[in-house]
Amino acid sequence: xxxxxxxxxxxxxxxxxxxxxxxxxxxxxxxxxxxxxxxxxxxxxxxxxxxxxxxxxxxxxxxxxxxxxxxxxxxxxxxxxxxxxxxxxxxxxxxxxxxxxxxxxxxxxxxxxxxxxxxxxxxxxxxxxxxxxxxxxxxxxxxxxxxxxxxxxxxxxxxxxxxxxxxxxxxxxxxxxxxxxxxxxxxxxxxxxxxxxxxxxxxxxxxxxxxxxxxxxxxxxxxxxxxxxxxxxxxxxxxxxxxxxxxxxxxxxxxxxxxxxxx
Amino acid sequence: xxxxxxxxxxxxxxxxxxxxxxxxxxxxxxxxxxxxxxxxxxxxxxxxxxxxxxxxxxxxxxxxxxxxxxxxxxxxxxxxxxxxxxxxxxxxxxxxxxxxxxxxxxxxxxxxxxxxxxxxxxxxxxxxxxxxxxxxxxxxxxxxxxxxxxxxxxxxxxxxxxxxx
Numbered sequence: 001x002x003x004x005x006x007x008x009x010x011x012x013x014x015x016x017x018x019x020x021x022x023x024x025x026x027x028x029x030x031x032x033x034x035x036x037x038x039x040x041x042x043x044x045x046x047x048x049x050x051x052x053x054x055x056x057x058x059x060x061x062x063x064x065x066x067x068x069x070x071x072x073x074x075x076x077x078x079x080x081x082x083x084x085x086x087x088x089x090x091x092x093x094x095x096x097x098x099x100x101x102x103x104x105x106x107x108x109x110x111x112x113x114x115x116x117x118x119x120x121x122x123x124x125x126x127x128x129x130x131x132x133x134x135x136x137x138x139x140x141x142x143x144x145x146x147x148x149x150x151x152x153x154x155x156x157x158x159x160x161x162x163x164x165x166x167x168x169x170x171x172x173x174x175x176x177x178x179x180x181x182x183x184x185x186x187x188x189x190x191x192x193x194x195x196x197x198x199x200x201x202x203x204x205x206x207x208x209x210x211x212x213x214x215x216x217x218x219x220x221x222x223x224x225x226x227x228x229x230x231x232x233x234x235x236x237x238x239x240x241x242x243x244x245x246x247x248x249x250x251x252x253x254x255x256x257x258x259x260x261x262x263x
Numbered sequence: 264x265x266x267x268x269x270x271x272x273x274x275x276x277x278x279x280x281x282x283x284x285x286x287x288x289x290x291x292x293x294x295x296x297x298x299x300x301x302x303x304x305x306x307x308x309x310x311x312x313x314x315x316x317x318x319x320x321x322x323x324x325x326x327x328x329x330x331x332x333x334x335x336x337x338x339x340x341x342x343x344x345x346x347x348x349x350x351x352x353x354x355x356x357x358x359x360x361x362x363x364x365x366x367x368x369x370x371x372x373x374x375x376x377x378x379x380x381x382x383x384x385x386x387x388x389x390x391x392x393x394x395x396x397x398x399x400x401x402x403x404x405x406x407x408x409x410x411x412x413x414x415x416x417x418x419x420x421x422x423x424x425x426x427x428x
Binding site: 035038101 | 325
């Protein structure tokens with residue numbers, strides 16, 4: 001890896017300043033994607049700004065929302081009694097990411113900011129209609145994800161916490177690649193009094209997306225059979241060595257039905 | 264160059280490192296704790312697992328500077344001063360849970376974390392899933408799973424029946 005300077009600021013203002021005063025500086029959250037990227041010399045930052053000193057690892061219940069700090073690890077989300085009680089589907093999702101060591105380090109904020117098209121968390125944020133708070137503003141999940149590895153975040157803008165509305169029922173069903181454990185297809189279904197939201201990860205050419213045809217059918221009738229006959233256009237999906245686009249289209253329906261049945 | 268001060272196996276060190284130095288490089292190349300292995304170097308195989316402040320981490324995906332002030336435990340820090348093995352090491356020996364031994368230091372470190380974080384018992388399925396981040400290319404895992412199951416009652420001082428599936 002190329003060398004860089006390292007800083008671990010103690011305040012959000014200092015972190016933001018370090019990142020905006022130097023366009024070549026990069027933020028380090030859990031580092032489970034970023035450190036491997038550095039090791040492969042796919043990125044050459046002048047400075048690495050470690051976010052572990054900012055006090056952003058926390059979980060709290062706030063009325064109808066579950067609030068999770070950006071630096072909270074997957075392991076902490078998985079083990080949290082508050083998450084298990086309010087949104088068990090989110091705790092279960094966190095427990096299926098990577099392996100134990102990755103879950104001890106990887107963070108919610110890092111996963112959302114990276115927006116890997118095969119990451120699990122973006123589907124939860126989108127299906128649960130989460131609100132992403134940054135050091136500058138508040139962004140709705142519908143506006144946040146803008147395509148593969150692309151988000152609404154401006155250079156140097158940092159996620160501070162994520163507000164998840166608590167659904168009546170929810171479930172995440174993932175069809176993992178047996179080697180990498182990344183989802184080949186992951187479907188997050190969330191039922192609210194106002195309707196059902198469905199988000200799909202691992203499959204879309206532009207990363208995570210909402211499945212509006214599924215949402216309409218499930219809002220009318222929240223049963224697996226409500227999805228009978230509703231297809232996903234393979235033209236919008238990824239095909240690769242692991243799964244063709246038509247196979248992924250098929251899996252989306254299967255995983256969505258399983259999620260509805262299990263929620 | 265940045266200075267990093269940390270404790271490894273109870274002993275304090277303060278060394279200069281480049282910011283890009285990985286924890287595993289610091290442990291092996293600067294401090295000569297070569298029991299921690301580099302396997303895949305891509306955070307997949309787990310041969311480099313150590314404990315940092317009680318948490319199991321892959322030291323090939325952790326910057327040395329991030330260990331500032333941390334207490335690190337490597338495979339060399341498990342056995343007692345008189346050479347008595349840690350129960351997990353002893354059970355790996357007892358159940359022949361290794362062949363070439365390359366994955367063993369990481370496997371043992373990871374397995375100890377798995378047992379410590381499951382005080383109510385561990386099923387065989389939980390052991391297999393819990394060692395998901397550690398690859399062994401020799402054993403087919405069966406004896407490793409047996410060793411971890413056998414270490415659970417020793418580490419928790421409870422009967423073995425609780426650990427059975």
